[in-house]
Amino acid sequence: MKHIILSLLLFAQVVSACSQIKNLPETSNNEKAQTPSQEDMAKFKTAGLVRYSNFGAKGDGKTDDMEAIAATHAFANEHGLTVKADEGFTYYIGGKSRSAIIRTNTDFGTASFIIDDTQVESRNTQVFIVSSNHQPYPLEGVSSLKRNQEKIDVTLPGSCIITVVDSNVKRYIRYGPNQNTGSSQTDIFIVDKNGNIDMNAPIIWDFDQITKITALPIDETELKITGGRFTTIANQAESKYTYYARGIAIKRSNVVVDGLEHRVTGEGDHGAPYGGFIDVSDCSYVTVKNTTLTGHKMYQTIGSAGVTVSMGTYDITVNRALNVSFINCKQTNDINDSRYWGIIGSNYSKNLLYDNCTFSRFDAHMGVANATIRNSTLGHQGINAIGSGTFIVENSTVYSRNFINLRSDYGSTWQGNLVIRDCVFVPANGRQVSASLISGSYSGQHNFGYACYMPEYITIENLHIDDSNHPENYQGPAIFANFNPQMTDDSYLEKYPYVKTKEVSLKNVTTASGKELRVSDNTFMFKDVKIADN
Known part of the structure; x- marks a missing residue:
């Protein structure tokens, strides 16, 4: 030939x-x-x-x-x-x-x-793009939507992913060193041919106005990508927020990636961050299994607030995607090596799953609806989340400073419930810290573009806290960190009130130190939380 x-x-x-x-x-x-x-x-x-x-x-x-x-x-x-x-x-x-x-x-x-990647013509050109046979098209006849709405008045060729935007409303108005003015209200959900919405991934915002709405038919046949030993020779660009997208972009529904390996070499004392070797977006029903990935070296730059920040850099990203699972996956480098950033970042996604994964991090960035981590091990960056729905962590071990961190840059908000079951928590990988399970920070003075919530109901069952190496005068692990040290009495006024947890249900929580689990250093802030010790 x-x-x-x-x-x-x-x-x-x-x-x-x-x-x-x-x-x-x-x-x-x-x-x-x-x-x-x-x-x-x-x-x-x-x-x-x-x-x-x-x-x-x-x-x-x-x-x-x-x-x-x-x-x-x-x-x-x-x-x-x-x-x-x-x-x-x-x-x-x-x-x-x-x-x-x-x-x-x-x-x-x-x-x-x-x-x-040492000399690229375009840092935004993916090497592989897994593409649908369908194209998104404007959806006519829908002018508004309501949170948890069950049906829209449309007829479709088959099940479709609906993406909707209201550019008049800003959400996720970020606070802190990487502050910004927010992003347009965005949602993504699945609708069948008769307009019925899949309520396992419900609409999470009210849309009084819609500036853009599209429908993308879901590919019904499964596409498989198997094997491959990939090595990225890392870029040597200036350390600033010029993300590189040089991997496998998955933009098609119903995809399985099985047995892939990705390694990184050539990282020096500077470089631009990566947006994910596996980049899942605008799709549903994607499974990545039996796959080995690599955390990227962490570099610093000057953030939007004019101070030095560590740049997030990823080997996995999930954006505007639903029903994405990572099964039996791991990373090549030590999950507790803080020189390397956490392996995943996600935005505008629903129903994310880790099952039997060993990764340095789980992260729900600009909101996730429903997430499950089971049979897994999380390293130095642990579990970071903002979003809504039900967050379940079961039969897993976490080595970060806190069991779950509700991201303060987005209001430490989770509008829904949290379940921790059959888990082990090793605070800060065994270093001397005063342990707390749920961390975050909320002053009540910043408008994030939405009301901020703590998990309404928290269930903690069969949790062992290995706090054997603890500082002097250690009072025992706390359920909640001190989210607002200034809030010590009724004189503190929140301009944007924080909706606190209603109830924490405890069953069989043990500690290596022998000290009892307590509510928080800030007893005033959490005085109305009901603790049900079963």
Whole structure:
């Protein structure tokens, strides 16, 4: 079979062959890949798969194979073929602004991929984009929505993801070193063909006005991506908030990623942050399993408030996505090594799951509705959350300073319930700290764009706190940290009142120190919380 022609000097020899391509929208920069001969095409169709080497990939770890990789996927998409990497190959991917579009099952197998980010044409060009066969379209006839609404008056071609925005309303008005003026009110939910809303992922805001609303049909067939040994040679850019998106973007519903590995090399004393090697967005029903990822080195910059901040940098991001699960996953570096940032960040998402994962962090950034962590181990950055619905942590071990941190930069808010069951808490990985289970900070003087809540009902059952290494004068672990040291009596006025927890139900909470679990250092702030010791 002919190899892919990269040299312009030889381009004229393949004009007639290239003319056989009717439509290759996945190829960029107006370049067309070499078309296989009719004989080769027939062989691929009979086999049901195509390999990168069929389009000229060298796999020697030195030659840039991105053109061949992109062309292979374009051909596979056109003919409905599986893509299979060549066993034993090492594909080098340079900094060219080029993406391979994946719309068919892909088996990376045991092949290796080197992604060199030291010199890129565009830091926002993903290497792979898992793309839907459908396109979002404007949804007509919906002018308003209500929180927990069960149905909208539309008829759809099938189940769809609905994304809605009201740019007149600002939420998540961030406080602190990375302060900002907020983001447009946004929600995402699933509707069936008759307009019935999936109430497992309900609407969380009232929309009195809608400035944009789209429907994206959900792909019904499952797309599988298996294997692959990926290594990123880290960028050497200036340490500032210029995020790199150079991995696998999943923008299609009903996707399974199984057995992938991602490592990072070449990190020095500076670099720009990453937005996630696996980047899940605008989709639903995505499962990442049996996968090994890597925490990125933490760098500092000057935040929007003019002070030094540590930049968040991720190997996983989940944005505007529903029903996303991570099962039997881990990371290559020590989950308690504070030189490396936590592995995940998420925004505008619902129904996130960790099951049997060993990661340095779980994070719900700009709001998550419903999250579950089970059979897992969380490291130095622990569990960080703001959002709504039910948050469940069960049969898991947490090594961070607090068991759960309600993020203060977004109002330490969780509008719903919290369940902690059959867990172990090792405060600060065994360092001397005065332990508290639930941390956060709320002055009541900043407008976050919404009322802020503590979990309404908290259930803590079968929890062991390993506080054996504790400071002198340790009074025992607290349920709540001191969220507002200035609030010591009724004279303190909250301009934006905090809605406190109604009840904490305790059952079989034990401590290594032998000291009893208490409410808080700030007994006044939590004086009205009912403690039910069962």
